[in-house]
Amino acid sequence: GENVEQHPSTLSVQEGDSAVIKCTYSDSASNYFPWYKQELGKGPQLIIDIRSNVGEKKDQRIAVTLNKTAKHFSLHITETQPEDSAVYFCAASPGSNYQLIWGAGTKLIIKP
Amino acid sequence: KAGVTQTPRYLIKTRGQQVTLSCSPISGHRSVSWYQQTPGQGLQFLFEYFSETQRNKGNFPGRFSGRQFSNSRSEMNVSTLELGDSALYLCASSLGTSQETQYFGPGTRLLVL
Numbered sequence: 001g002e003n004v005e006q007h008p009s010t011l012s013v014q015e016g017d018s019a020v021i022k023c024t025y026s027d028s029a030s031n032y033f034p035w036y037k038q039e040l041g042k043g044p045q046l047i048i049d050i051r052s053n054v055g056e057k058k059d060q061r062i063a064v065t066l067n068k069t070a071k072h073f074s075l076h077i078t079e080t081q082p083e084d085s086a087v088y089f090c091a092a093s094p095g096s097n098y099q100l101i102w103g104a105g106t107k108l109i110i111k112p
Numbered sequence: 113k114a115g116v117t118q119t120p121r122y123l124i125k126t127r128g129q130q131v132t133l134s135c136s137p138i139s140g141h142r143s144v145s146w147y148q149q150t151p152g153q154g155l156q157f158l159f160e161y162f163s164e165t166q167r168n169k170g171n172f173p174g175r176f177s178g179r180q181f182s183n184s185r186s187e188m189n190v191s192t193l194e195l196g197d198s199a200l201y202l203c204a205s206s207l208g209t210s211q212e213t214q215y216f217g218p219g220t221r222l223l224v225l
Contacts, residue, residue, distance in 0.1 A: 051211075
């Protein structure tokens with residue numbers, strides 16, 4: 001079955017710098033890759049997603065890139081701000097009727 | 113529209129007891145998934161229900177069970193509670209598939225003493 005590995009587990013960056021979180025997946029049939037952000041005391045919330053027919057997607061300071069050949073995808077956050085501090089989860093879906101397979105999460109710390 | 117609601121928000125039980133948690137999805141959503149989250153353990157998938165049928169199941173023992181009603185509301189039950197069941201239990205709803213946005217509730221925090 002599908003397996004998703006996420007790195008790093010903790011990432012500390014200076015405010016204003018960029019942050020990159022990487023995930024690899026094992027099932028080449030996976031075709032949907034969302035990223036969720038979980039703030040303290042809340043449930044995760046979708047921040048961006050990408051489908052396998054697209055290589056990159058941007059939304060303001062957030063971007064996701066997908067390399068189907070290497071089976072990895074990454075979340076890029078530019079000009080980081082204090083409110084970006086949270087736990088970020090990547091996931092992969094091998095099909096619409098299958099459950100999402102989640103990465104272990106990355107705790108992002110923005111240093112002032 | 114109203115988001116996903118979970119009740120109760122906090123719960124304290126003792127070992128051996130059983131517990132039932134409830135999740136009300138966003139109106140019109142037919143899929144409800146349940147997750148267990150412990151510190152440093154990420155999101156562990158329990159099961160997913162779609163149109164009152166369990167569509168997917170994670171690797172949890174049979175003490176964990178769930179169901180979904182005709183109005184898409186879902187419940188999960190844990191019998192014979194163990195200390196290790198202490199966790200945040202999250203439910204998420206979507207229109208129908210895993211490739212649509214999952215909307216998470218705030219969770220139920222269960223403490224087993």
